[in-house]
Amino acid sequence: MKLNIKAFGLTCGILWGLTILIITLWILIIGSQGRILSKLSTFYFGYSISAGGAIIGLIWGFVDGLIGGAIFAWLYNKLTGTKQSE
Template sequence: MLNAKAFGLACGILWALCVLVFAATSTWFNYGTEFAMILATVYKGYAPTVPGAIIGAVWGFFDAGVGGWLLALLYNTLARRV
């Protein structure tokens, strides 16, 4: 059985860090700018800037946190039935 709260938190933290890294590589190395623009369509306020990266990381934390929590709940439900 997975701890749904811990799994959701871990997913949220990991994705928030990824969003920050995407913004940094897009800004400093001009790498992945297309992906950064795709993220900007999903996360309102996200941009390859410092404030935009923080806004995107917050959005990403909640997005992946809720998604990870739901995934763990689904896994636990299915694991009980099998």
């Protein structure tokens, strides 16, 4: 079985971006400090526990998931000996 690199990357990007958005908004709703989640600002420039930070996290999470998912699918295809067909 081969993985479609573009589709897998896009799926990972959407899921990770939405995860960051939802978790950030959840932290805002319940009023927690979000100490662990605030560490993302080390990797995601401009991210903070705020409504604006949730949008920035969505964008960075999408890019991060897209790249990570594409690398994973490419590596999976290489290791299993399958080739990507368009």
